Amino acid sequence: MTKDPFQGVGVGLRRPHLAEVAALDQSPVPFWEIAPENVVGQGGRRHRQAMAILERDPVLTHGLSMSLGGFDAWEAEALDNLRAFLKTTRSPWHSEHLCWTSYGGANTMELLPMPFTREAVDHTVERAKRLKGELPVPFLFENVSYYAELGHAEMSEKAFLAEVLEGADCGWLLDINNVYVNSRNHGFDPKEWMEGLPLHRVRQMHIAGHWWDEAEGLVIDTHGAEVVDPVIELFEWVLPRIGRPLPVLLERDNNIPSLAELLAEREKLQAVYDRALAPILTGDGRG
Amino acid sequence: MAERLLALQRTLADLLLDAEGRQAFSEAPEAFAAARGLDAADQQAFVRYRRRLLVYRELVQGALEDPLPDCFPFTHQILDEAGAWTDCVQAFIAARAVQSPYFRDINPTFVAWLAEGGWGKERWPFLLQLAHYEYIELDVLRWPEAPSREGLGDTPGADLRVAFDGAFRNLAYQWRVHESTEEAPVPLEGPAHLVCYRDRDLGFETLEVDPHTSAFLARCLEGQALGEAASGIGLDLPAAQGLLGRLRENGAVLGFS
Numbered sequence: 001m002t003k004d005p006f007q008g009v010g011v012g013l014r015r016p017h018l019a020e021v022a023a024l025d026q027s028p029v030p031f032w033e034i035a036p037e038n039v040v041g042q043g044g045r046r047h048r049q050a051m052a053i054l055e056r057d058p059v060l061t062h063g064l065s066m067s068l069g070g071f072d073a074w075e076a077e078a079l080d081n082l083r084a085f086l087k088t089t090r091s092p093w094h095s096e097h098l099c100w101t102s103y104g105g106a107n108t109m110e111l112l113p114m115p116f117t118r119e120a121v122d123h124t125v126e127r128a129k130r131l132k133g134e135l136p137v138p139f140l141f142e143n144v145s146y147y148a149e150l151g152h153a154e155m156s157e158k159a160f161l162a163e164v165l166e167g168a169d170c171g172w173l174l175d176i177n178n179v180y181v182n183s184r185n186h187g188f189d190p191k192e193w194m195e196g197l198p199l200h201r202v203r204q205m206h207i208a209g210h211w212w213d214e215a216e217g218l219v220i221d222t223h224g225a226e227v228v229d230p231v232i233e234l235f236e237w238v239l240p241r242i243g244r245p246l247p248v249l250l251e252r253d254n255n256i257p258s259l260a261e262l263l264a265e266r267e268k269l270q271a272v273y274d275r276a277l278a279p280i281l282t283g284d285g286r287g
Numbered sequence: 288m289a290e291r292l293l294a295l296q297r298t299l300a301d302l303l304l305d306a307e308g309r310q311a312f313s314e315a316p317e318a319f320a321a322a323r324g325l326d327a328a329d330q331q332a333f334v335r336y337r338r339r340l341l342v343y344r345e346l347v348q349g350a351l352e353d354p355l356p357d358c359f360p361f362t363h364q365i366l367d368e369a370g371a372w373t374d375c376v377q378a379f380i381a382a383r384a385v386q387s388p389y390f391r392d393i394n395p396t397f398v399a400w401l402a403e404g405g406w407g408k409e410r411w412p413f414l415l416q417l418a419h420y421e422y423i424e425l426d427v428l429r430w431p432e433a434p435s436r437e438g439l440g441d442t443p444g445a446d447l448r449v450a451f452d453g454a455f456r457n458l459a460y461q462w463r464v465h466e467s468t469e470e471a472p473v474p475l476e477g478p479a480h481l482v483c484y485r486d487r488d489l490g491f492e493t494l495e496v497d498p499h500t501s502a503f504l505a506r507c508l509e510g511q512a513l514g515e516a517a518s519g520i521g522l523d524l525p526a527a528q529g530l531l532g533r534l535r536e537n538g539a540v541l542g543f544s
Binding site: 037038040041042043044045046047048064065066069070071075078100102103104105106107108109110112115117119120122123147148149150151152153213216218220 | 289291292293295296297299300303304325328329331332333335336338339340342343346347350351383384385386387388389390391393428429430431432454485489490
């Protein structure tokens with residue numbers, strides 16, 4: 001029986017590593033994650049390398065600019081491209097962010113915060129259901145970092161997330177770094193926050209580093225540094241509570257280190273993953 | 288329609304993208320929100336999170352600017368040395384021209400915005416052409432490969448048409464944009480007929496040709512047969528055939544049919 005590749009800690013496939021990874025005989029990670037927006041509709045040397053890797057290795061897809069909570073219509077061509085890419089990569093699901101990125105057709109290329117309001121829940125649930133219907137694979141969405149509330153909040157971020165997850169009946173990509181970043185920036189207990197949410201919906205996790213902006217007194221979700229110990233501790237805490245093996249993606253989008261350094265960090269997180277899930281995998285724990 | 292949600296997003300988009308967004312919002316966040324139809328409670332949220340919402344502005348401006356210096360090194364150098372780069376980028380962002388979901392489209396959108404709006408053309412008349420040429424390298428390197436075509440011959444016969452590779456570009460500039468260097472980024476005025484293509488190793492190549500050859504290649508790109516294209520501009524056919532043979536060897540031409 002073939003082992004499910006979508007378990008353990010994978011790595012985001014990034015441009016500086018393409019040539020090195022493509023030259024390997026086999027994948028150094030259980031799986032890669034890639035943003036379709038960075039690959040579709042291109043050609044040339046690096047594109048060939050990327051496609052060779054995606055053909056050889058298991059991959060999960062993660063979108064950047066569907067503007068799930070926004071108003072702009074999805075272009076038919078962009079949806080066609082995405083569907084074709086999902087078919088090519090055989091990704092078992094596709095994920096996006098619970099945010100908006102564009103307004104009036106103008107793309108900001110940034111993950112912008114949703115207002116925590118009843119109206120925004122209803123709007124986002126409706127958009128998520130429509131997007132689900134457009135995709136050939138299940139759809140997950142990710143909890144994002146947010147630095148400010150957009151407008152007067154009628155509910156907590158936690159309630160907003162839970163209501164959209166349940167209303168849209170979607171899987172959850174739990175970004176543990178975003179939980180930590182938000183807990184620091186908005187002053188809440190991240191464990192208490194997660195305990196009240198539907199962890200049974202978590203299908204995938206993200207873990208990443210961040211940056212402390214001293215001038216603003218704000219933690220910024222940069223994906224530009226190693227994962228810090230408090231985030232690793234949260235990661236180890238939540239895995240047994242999810243209670244089953246699942247794919248965890250180490251994100252690194254800025255200050256990208258060498259492949260060897262990134263793989264060393266992956267190994268460290270894999271050891272945490274194995275330790276946290278050991279009681280469950282050996283039938284000795286809860287779940 | 289979720290009117291309040293729409294108004295909240297419109298307000299934040301104005302703060303993030305508009306050239307005067309930072310100043311107007313910083314000075315009076317409440318009035319900024321009120322002017323966009325938000326009620327008192329929402330206005331107060333914009334007051335409460337004033338500094339943090341401005342962080343979003345920095346993030347958005349950074350995300351939209353990020354790819355430009357790498358793609359347009361000499362354009363960036365010239366404007367940066369003149370203290371005008373930030374103004375240029377802010378005007379570009381304020382135009383809200385980036386509408387594609389693809390990050391890669393920021394660069395060609397920048398060139399299209401220069402072409403449509405003419406930003407800086409009075410002071411830097413070469414700016415659009417320099418930026419266009421700088422983008423061409425990325426355009427050629429990343430152009431999607433076409434499916435292989437059958438029935439193409441290797442010999443450029445006079446009655447045959449040319450099948451160019453999709454990444455082939457036949458360009459004419461009024462400035463010597465391909466001669467810019469870090470030491471002398473401002474191009475000299477003068478015609479430059481350039482052929483750009485992706486070679487067989489998938490690298491970028493530029494070849495300067497004379498105006499006649501450029502006109503000949505333009506006719507070939509329009510679908511004229513070699514002999515017809517050459518005679519139309521009085522070009523020596525064997526020389527044209529020699530050029531096309533070399534372009535085929537280099538990967539710029541797929542073949543002849």
